[in-house]
Amino acid sequence: MTLSSLISSVPKAELHLHIEGALEPSLMWSLAAKHNITLPYKNVAQIEAAYQFSNLQSFLDIYYAGASVLLDEDDFFALMWSYLCKCKEENIVHTEIMFDPQTHTERGIGYDIFMPGFLRAIDKARQQWGMSVKLILSFLRHLSEQEAFDTLEQAKPYYRYIDAVGLDSSEKGHPPVKFRRVFAQVRRLGFRIVAHAGEEGPADYIWQAIHTLGVDRIDHGVRCLEDPELVALLKKRQIPLTVCPLSNLKLKVINDMRQHSLFALMDKGLLVTVNSDDPTYFGGYLNRNFEALDAALGMNKNQLQALVINSFKASFLSEDEKTHWI
Numbered sequence: 001m002t003l004s005s006l007i008s009s010v011p012k013a014e015l016h017l018h019i020e021g022a023l024e025p026s027l028m029w030s031l032a033a034k035h036n037i038t039l040p041y042k043n044v045a046q047i048e049a050a051y052q053f054s055n056l057q058s059f060l061d062i063y064y065a066g067a068s069v070l071l072d073e074d075d076f077f078a079l080m081w082s083y084l085c086k087c088k089e090e091n092i093v094h095t096e097i098m099f100d101p102q103t104h105t106e107r108g109i110g111y112d113i114f115m116p117g118f119l120r121a122i123d124k125a126r127q128q129w130g131m132s133v134k135l136i137l138s139f140l141r142h143l144s145e146q147e148a149f150d151t152l153e154q155a156k157p158y159y160r161y162i163d164a165v166g167l168d169s170s171e172k173g174h175p176p177v178k179f180r181r182v183f184a185q186v187r188r189l190g191f192r193i194v195a196h197a198g199e200e201g202p203a204d205y206i207w208q209a210i211h212t213l214g215v216d217r218i219d220h221g222v223r224c225l226e227d228p229e230l231v232a233l234l235k236k237r238q239i240p241l242t243v244c245p246l247s248n249l250k251l252k253v254i255n256d257m258r259q260h261s262l263f264a265l266m267d268k269g270l271l272v273t274v275n276s277d278d279p280t281y282f283g284g285y286l287n288r289n290f291e292a293l294d295a296a297l298g299m300n301k302n303q304l305q306a307l308v309i310n311s312f313k314a315s316f317l318s319e320d321e322k323t324h325w326i
């Protein structure tokens with residue numbers, strides 16, 4: 001079997017995926033038409049052509065603007081369903097999906113609109129395919145800690161559907177310590193914790209995420225390589241990194257996929273996983289990320305197998321559930 005067919009056929013888990021980053025340009029276009037919203041594009045091809053980014057912020061500006069077409073419960077269902085259908089196609093049997101409540105509540109769209117839409121699609125995928133799905137509520141770090149507290153409070157009726165709480169958006173200038181108190185509350189509530197750190201921000205933000213927020217996983221984390229002591233800690237504690245190769249390329253964290261540090265991180269004994277982050281903005285869902293690594297750096301079957309095993313190991317499935325896949 002070729003590596004490519006192995007990549008697509010092996011059952012795997014995805015752990016770093018923003019649902020708002022899985023909005024297909026064609027769905028954006030049809031939702032804009034449905035709601036009489038004028039987009040700054042003349043057609044779907046123009047939307048796709050606009051996805052050229054110079055850094056994280058240049059992407060986030062377009063990503064938040066794109067989410068403005070999501071208005072009613074059916075829109076959120078369609079968004080979630082579209083991604084879960086891709087999971088089915090790509091043999092992703094377990095996925096842990098981030099959503100950004102504040103991207104919607106700031107526009108007057110409440111939890112009572114987006115959560116029922118998300119949950120209806122997730123239920124359908126569970127029932128039709130036995131797919132396993134967990135949800136990660138993510139705070140936008142460019143907003144204040146008080147706004148994160150408010151967002152956590154508003155989520156109360158949905159706590160039983162949420163497995164973890166995370167931190168995303170503009171990293172530089174918004175260190176994890178800014179959210180120290182709200183994550184203490186998150187821990188008291190019993191949620192798992194993840195945080196984007198060391199994508200554009202320095203290795204120090206990874207230290208903060210570990211020591212101040214008490215994270216179970218680091219999203220991205222590729223800049224840990226700048227600090228050997230940090231690498232040693234990540235290795236010793238086997239704190240997973242959810243790495244996103246195409247995202248790193250599109251956001252110019254690296255200039256060429258041949259520079260990607262994924263295998264270097266693995267060789268140092270770190271628990272690394274491959275993920276798609278915002279697949280419709282970065283040029284590919286999960287399998288494409290594996291393909292891109294293979295094309296640039298070469299991947300053998302053992303490396304692929306290790307990465308797939310890591311995807312379950314690093315997940316929030318129970319130890320019992322993990323043994324079914326590992």
Ligand code: HPA
Nearest residue numbers: 018168169170196277278
């Ligand atoms: N980094 C930070 N915030 C994000 C990202 C990311 O890669 N994708 C969506 N929100």
Ligand code: ZN
Nearest residue numbers: 018168219277
């Ligand atoms: Zn991300």
